[in-house]
Amino acid sequence: MTQRIRDSRRVRQVHGTRRPRPVRASERAAALLLVPAAAGCATAPPTVPPPVRTTAIAARAPMFAPGAPGVGDPYFPNAGNGGYDVEHYDIAFAYTPRGRRIAGRTRVTATARQGLSRFDLDFVGHRVRSVTVDGRRASFTRRGQELVITPPAGIPAGARFTAEVAYAGSPAQEKDPGLGRTGWIPTSDGAVTLSQPTGSATWFPLNDHPSDKATYALKVSVPKGLRVLANGEPDGRPARHGGRTTFRWRSSRPMAGYLATVAIGKFKVADGRTRDGLRTISAVDPAVTRDPAWLQRTTGAVTGWAARLFGPFPFDSTGGILDDASVGYALETQNRPTYPGTVDTGLLVHELAHQWFGDSVSVTRWQDIWLNEGFATYAEWLWTEQHGGRSARKTFEEAYGRPANSPDWKVPPARPGRKAMFDTFAVYTRPAMMLHVLRTRVGDAAFFGILRAWTAGHAGGNATTADFAALAERETGLELDRFFEAWLFTPARPRQSEIPS
Ligand SMILES: [Zn+2]
Known part of the structure; x- marks a missing residue:
């Protein structure tokens, strides 16, 4: 794990631009303590803080910068994203055979590796319905495979955060020049995903590079009669309700995004x-x-x-x-x-x-x-x-x-x-x-x-x-x-x- 962080940092330094060192949350708290706590003083409080302290606050103000749109892999410049490490993906969606549609959400738990004013996830196709960061509505734009997310406030370096993306659509395959069809592949009775090297972004938003491995939870609801296979192990028995069945799987060992899979069919x-x-x-x-x-x-x-x-x-x-x-x-x-x-x-x-x-x-x-x-x-x-x-x-x-x-x-x-x-x-x-x-x-x-x-x-x-x-x-x-x-x-x-x- 240490190796991975060192390597990915090295890649970023070579291919990315140097950013100012972000201020940690603890430093921010220290800076706030410098604000005169004068309201309760018996003596007349100064109406403005002493200039020297204002300067100290300004100098220590948190600095946030956008995360890079890629991790700096020369073969796939836009694959993965800079500025954070994902720990866990929680993916939940419903599959509808008519129109071969999915609708659901993915919750990404990550740690900021820099102060983030915004950050990207890799995601193609679908209509993004909403994005939240730590439960608060975030704005977003789409630029090719990049889903660019601007949280309502900057995320301090070292902070753990959760981004949730709600979406719906009919996943489209990718075409790799060496392999052919990748990503979400429709089959006669459902679908299967084969995502090396960058196909996973066709079915869920992620930091799509093998240098950022994470654990996974997957919950998929399908019409009765279909089954869902995935990585890891089943998390409880399938739940039936209203003509549909919900399958849950859990991968508690770190996994590269391209290895994540879901297979839906009459298995x-x-x-x-x-x-x-x-x-x-x-x-x-x-x-x-x-x-x-x-x-x-x-x-x-x-x-x-x-x-x-x-x-x-x-x-x-x-x-x-x-x-x-x-x-x-x-x-x-x-x-x-x-x-x-x-x-x-x-x-x-x-x-x-x-x-x-x-x-x-x-x-x-x-x-x-x-x-x-x-x-x-x-x-x-x-x-x-x-x-x-x-x-x-x-x-x-x-x-x-x-x-x-x-x-x-x-x-x-x-x-x-x-x-x-x-x-x-x-x-x-x-x-x-x-x-x-x-x-x-x-x-x-x-x-x-x-x-x-x-x-x-x-x-x-x-x-x-x-x-x-x-x-x-x-x-x-x-x-x-x-x-x-x-x-x-x-x-x-x-x-x-x-x-x-
Ligand atoms: Zn092989």
């Missing part, structure tokens, strides 16, 4: 325990398959396998959501990945490995997304190797066999650029190759020691490429600068000398 649901005693909730769309047993069983087995390699499962429940949506990719939505249309064991291994790599340990900036995809890809290689399939070494050799002049080697994994941030070879395969080479060089005990130190050291937080390189050097005692330079930062195929035999 068949299995709710049980893995062999290790972990709660597992799996849901399948009957249009795909009527029986959640395979998904439930395999999820339990893979979760247990991964925990033995990567360290304890980082959340309070696992599972999966298989929905009839043709978006062409699955997503590691926290606790239970979402599989659109189809799923197989390899895909399940990949998305469940993300629970450690990406969900629990999240990127600080999107440029480092190989930290998610390289590990999840290598987990697939490991699963295959340990279950009678091809060895990781063979998979590595096949990938390395691409000609040195192939354009695939031109994209450096830790600096892929916005357009290539989901490049299958550069961001998924090549970092997995790097991990395999590292494992070969240091041996299994040291390699899995690094992985477990990584998942333990940053659990529930954020990390960077530099953090991983430093950890690998610390754990092995090796000087690995040139190794990481060759595998992660160089737009060329690493030389054979970077591959131990």
Whole structure:
């Protein structure tokens, strides 16, 4: 957590403008004490305060400035917002199939990191009905994806505050150049959300950047016959009233905004325990398959396998959501990945490995997304190797066999650029190759020691490429600068000398 704050501050200093240091509430109180408390004095009170004290009050007056419209991520300049950290989202809405509409509100509890005269949330579409800050009506404007909120009074640095946004609309999908449709995806019987990297703003207002993780509560009312799946665990039993059912879910572990999900449909649901005693909730769309047993069983087995390699499962429940949506990719939505249309064991291994790599340990900036995809890809290689399939070494050799002049080697994994941030070879395969080479060089005990130190050291937080390189050097005692330079930062195929035999 400390790491995250330091990193996000550094990003802001590089990309934002310097602001005057805001005055803390305690200082403001001290300044107010300087106002002559003369009303009750027996002697004649001065009609005006002494000039020197007036000056002191003016100099110490609280200074408030607008929060930045982004956290300073070079790949997504407007993603997230500056000036505050969110602790908790409380999202409540009703879904109406006719017109595919939602209506509700989101309550954001945050702490100001500067004196705020105004601040932004990321939110697209919908009609915003009202905004309040700490229960008082706030004014707002919309500028693209920015919902710009001006509270009735400035928010002092360090103060905790709650912003509540009431809204209604028909959520619109986003289009990501690398992925296609993201955000709120309508399905034949409801909707599902797949929000990497910035789709969550299509269905609730948030600080939409993985550097600001928070806990979540979700309350969704749907017509009778539909069910609602989400992250975390159910918070009580579904409540029925007037032909509608209300589902509540709660995520008490920090979650990046893009991993928040809701799935609405006629799901068949299995709710049980893995062999290790972990709660597992799996849901399948009957249009795909009527029986959640395979998904439930395999999820339990893979979760247990991964925990033995990567360290304890980082959340309070696992599972999966298989929905009839043709978006062409699955997503590691926290606790239970979402599989659109189809799923197989390899895909399940990949998305469940993300629970450690990406969900629990999240990127600080999107440029480092190989930290998610390289590990999840290598987990697939490991699963295959340990279950009678091809060895990781063979998979590595096949990938390395691409000609040195192939354009695939031109994209450096830790600096892929916005357009290539989901490049299958550069961001998924090549970092997995790097991990395999590292494992070969240091041996299994040291390699899995690094992985477990990584998942333990940053659990529930954020990390960077530099953090991983430093950890690998610390754990092995090796000087690995040139190794990481060759595998992660160089737009060329690493030389054979970077591959131990
Ligand atoms: Zn992935």
